[in-house]
Amino acid sequence: MxxxxxxxxxxxxxxxxxxxxxxxxxxxxxxxxxxxxxxxxxxxxxxxxxxxxxxxxxxxxxxxxxxxxxxxxxxxxxxxxxxxxxxxxxxxxxxxxxxxxxxxxxxxxxxxxxxxxxxxxxxxxxxxxxxxxxxxxxxxxxxxxxPQLRSLPPGHGGTVEVSQPGYLLVDTYDVLRQHVVSHHVRFGPDLSDGRDARIGRTPHRYxxxxxxxxxxxxxxxxxxxxxxxxxxxxxxxxxxxxxxxxxxxxx
The missing domain is CATH 3.40.50.150 (Vaccinia Virus protein VP39)
Incomplete structure (x- = not known):
């Protein structure tokens, strides 16, 4: 939960x-x-x-x-x-x-x-x-x-939605439950906690x-x-x- x-x-x-x-x-x-x-x-x-x-x-x-x-x-x-x-x-x-x-x-x-x-x-x-x-x-x-399911290649469960300097958004799909998890990857020298990258995830039902x-x-x-x-x-x-x-x- x-x-x-x-x-x-x-x-x-x-x-x-x-x-x-x-x-x-x-x-x-x-x-x-x-x-x-x-x-x-x-x-x-x-x-x-x-x-x-x-x-x-x-x-x-x-x-x-x-x-x-x-x-x-x-x-x-x-x-x-x-x-x-x-x-x-x-x-x-x-x-x-x-x-x-x-x-x-x-x-x-x-x-x-x-x-x-x-x-x-x-x-x-x-x-x-x-x-x-x-x-x-x-x-x-x-x-x-x-939902951008048409962009899912056969055999793949995810898509790259945003690719920018310092930020990457990848969505992964569970088509049986209509669930998608957005993976927010932030990277580069601007991170305040000193890490090289930080990943946050948000779940959704599309x-x-x-x-x-x-x-x-x-x-x-x-x-x-x-x-x-x-x-x-x-x-x-x-x-x-x-x-x-x-x-x-x-x-």
Missing amino acids: INQQQLWDNEAAKQYDTPGEGMFSPDVLGPTVEVLSELAGDGAAIEFAIGTGRVAIPLAEAGVQVSGIELSHAMIARLREKVDEDRIPVVQGDMSRVRAEGSFTLAFLVFNTIANLLTQDEQVRCFENAASHLTPGGRFVVELWV IWPSELDLMARIAGFELEARWAGWDRSEFTADSRSHVSVYRLIER
């Missing part, structure tokens, strides 16, 4: 923020906040797996009332260094089970985080939990990568877009839009990821 508290510990929280670069660059955050702000409208938003506030803080600065759910104590502590509880309230716990106070027009899960739930049952419960937070007609937005849509239907959602990214570009068979917008059906 994976101990998520150990996985997302103080060291992970400290390394997560890269201000102005990578996931934190204006080119990434600008379109993300624009889409989420539009979907929230005049209502409040809740982020599942809010982390250190990468998206929640600029969304709040854009005028949206934001709350969050987060499992990791370390991530919440890092968030609290930047904003207090009155500005962005956060409930600590499992995003597939924990309930936050209030009602919301928008719930969202970004950067593949739904895949941190390692069983299909947990992922379905996450959709059901999102539905329980939303007003009728509210939206649940999920950003998720598309989800096909069609399976994600079925989970949504079970929880009472319908697919409203799917794009290849936050720029709302067309999703195609060659897209490596997607942003899916589900609308809670009014009953």
Whole structure:
């Protein structure tokens, strides 16, 4: 059993923020906040797996009332260094089970985080939990990568996803359980602990877009839009990821 508290510990929280670069660059955050702000409208938003506030803080600065759910104590502590509880309230716990106070027009899960739930049952419960937070007609937005099984050579169980100076990302697949482990290899003279290389591993359960849509239907959602990214570009068979917008059906 994976101990998520150990996985997302103080060291992970400290390394997560890269201000102005990578996931934190204006080119990434600008379109993300624009889409989420539009979907929230005049209502409040809740982020599942809010982390250190990468998206929640600029969304709040854009005028949206934001709350969050987060499992990791370390991530919440890092968030609290930047904003207090009155500005962005956060409930600590499992995003597939924990309930936050209030009602919301928008719930969202970004950067593949739904895949941190390692069983299909947990992922379905996450959709059901999102539905329980939303007003009728509210939206649940999920950003998720598309499994790249077509790139697996015959007889091989892994792919090199990123190769950069000082960093290597290798994904290994268990196709029977729909599990993938991302191996993050950091190397070179910039390592603070003096080692030549450091390896971190994060497990995920990957989800096909069609399976994600079925989970949504079970929880009472319908697919409203799917794009290849936050720029709302067309999703195609060659897209490596997607942003899916589900609308809670009014009953």
